[in-house]
Amino acid sequence: MRVALAGNPNVGKTTLFNALTGRHQEVANWPGTTVDYVTGRLPTHAGEALELVDLPGTYALEAYSQEERVTRDFLLQQPHDAVIVVVDASRLERNLYLVLELLEFTPRVVVALNMMDAAARDGLQVDAKRMSELLGVAVVPTVASRSTGLKRLIAAVRQVARQPAASVPASAVPYPDEVRRELIAPLTARLATLQGLGYRPEWAALQLLQGEDDVRSAVAALPRGSEAIALSRVLLAGEEGGRLRGGAMLQAARVASVDARGRQAELTLLLADSRYDLIAAILRASSRRRLRWRRDASEDLDRLLLHPFWGYLVMAGVFSAGFWLAFVASAPLSERVDRLLVGMGGAVAAWLAQAGAPAFLRSLVLAGVFPGVGAVLSFVPYMAVFFAVYQLLQDSGYMARASLLVDRFMQLIGLHGKGFFALVSAYGCNVPAMTATRVMENPRDRLLANLVIPFIPCNARLGVMAVVTAAFFPGAAGAVAMIGLILISLATLTLVAALYRRTILPTDPAPLVLELPRYHWPSWRTVLLATWHRVWLFLSRIWWFLIWATIAIWALTYFPAGQPLDHSYAGMIGQWLTQLVGRHFGFDWRLMIAILFGFVAKETTLSTLGVLYGSGSGYLSLSHALTQAMPPLVAFTYLVVYMLYVPCLSTVVQMRRESGAWSWAALGVAVNVGVAFAVGLLIERLGELLGLAP
């Protein structure tokens, strides 16, 4: 038996899901999208096996974001035996809207009246029994965070899944009589005669009348389906068509002059209105609000956290702490993983040498396989901390507040507040930052964020930049150079984002809507499980690419065998790139090779430069070698290019994953590299004009 969990965002679906399924969970990616969803099995003591699906949150059955689309597609197309709609008992008025919509779609619904504790704290008493009578389906009070009410919920689900469909009334909503008589009834009757309609006729009729595209194409594909669609047009035009058949119907639809869109919009409004009327009636009969003595704690917190001054200060503090935890505190762990693997690689290579393995095999192991595995695994510690922090901010309700605070400023780069955390965390690492863009509903916004995130210098790049600026610009000048670089990256990001907006990714007319949920203590189980899922998904998808890429780069530097680095294939590519681009910037072949190799992982740039300049990567010897080799202007230009172009292979793989297509990733990389060199050239020419060149 398969049961879906649906409901508005932040009502406790995932908490309920975790409480029910424990560790019996699996994450999967929804085909053709970047949306992940989780399925789980109930531990079976008695009764039929039960599979649960945690669907993304949705406000209405009609889809708006990609997540809502997944929920809608699941409910419309995937077989399931029942739906649990989770509602927030303290915010029933809006939550019940989805319940009513779902009740029209399927009779097999159980309502989980969740957050009963929060409702009680508000002084709200809800009579679940009365509500159940009024809705015509089981309503079970639960407190997911304390695993209360789960047994009764599952019992109700099993019962609903067994009961025959016909025993449940079609629609409870009292739509106006004339709408029922003149529109809904005739179309429902017609749809009921169609063979193979997978939906309840009345629901399909309501969708057709509102101009719903998915349902229309599903109906159009059926034999005599186009007649039903024609009938919906005729009815909307205010004419009678119930008795027309075949060609006569199609003809009638053609002559029915009607502003269909206008009528559909009117009807949508009318239907929504009737639903809210019913909700008001249900709430009047089944809930009672006692006088509230205690003040609303959420509102008290908001006074501080959304304060025009203190709010920003707290936000800076919260984000800095999160950033520190994710990228600074976890760094030793990442290094240890890395060192462990390098050590293991050395040991294996030594063992191979003893066993008399050929040199290239030893080199492959030492410089190809183990560093590749290391590159994947050293991501794990800060990915884990990052996602835990992210989930914590999200579940507690703080992320919505932070998004609200910064929305005004994010608009400057054509994005909304929800993208702020992703952009800030990109300074730590671009890869998880791209995953964090998923909070934005709009796929176009998300794509844009993914395309511009690589312009933000991550930890690894900032480290290299700090070393090189310190070598060339001693003392306070170094800080100025560093700030200059970061300002350049911000300006570039703003301009490129504007460019994307003007050309291929124009802003949607879609509004920013941000619900500000009540603050909640996050549940550890939910946070840890979500973190584990994300890290696992990342690893399982990226390791393959990263290891092959490291091996490919190794092969380029190793072959033709026995040659020094500058005569390897990589060296040749470097020389060729210098001829092609590097010379316009004053970059020699060594700098070009370092740019090329930086693509695998930017952390390695310093050691590559050390090898190429024959100085080792010790700070003093390297900075001496570098300052001897080029003037400050070239070094600065180099840093600009270095800072802006595609950070590393993992970002490209991640960009592909988050955008859903290699073509987007390719475009992102091309723009990234092009812009990096263009800005570099601009800086170089400006420097020359200002007489900074030697």
Place this chain on the structure above:
Amino acid sequence: MVRTLRLSELQAAVKAEVQEISGPSAFRSRMLALGITPRSPVQILRRMPMGGPIEIEVRGTRLALRIKDAEQITVTVRA
């Protein structure tokens, strides 16, 4: 006396009632699903600085809307 104005122009903490929602249909149906329908009581809780979004309370939930979007919604206030 009843005054009609845009939601974006409403003062904080003044109780109003939604009158009409204009704009593209995706916008309107989104507002409906979020509980912003004609006749629903609405109130601005706070405004973010420098023309940022407004926070409103409608049907027992709190939402943030941008000024540009709030301009599409007309409300009435009883004086």
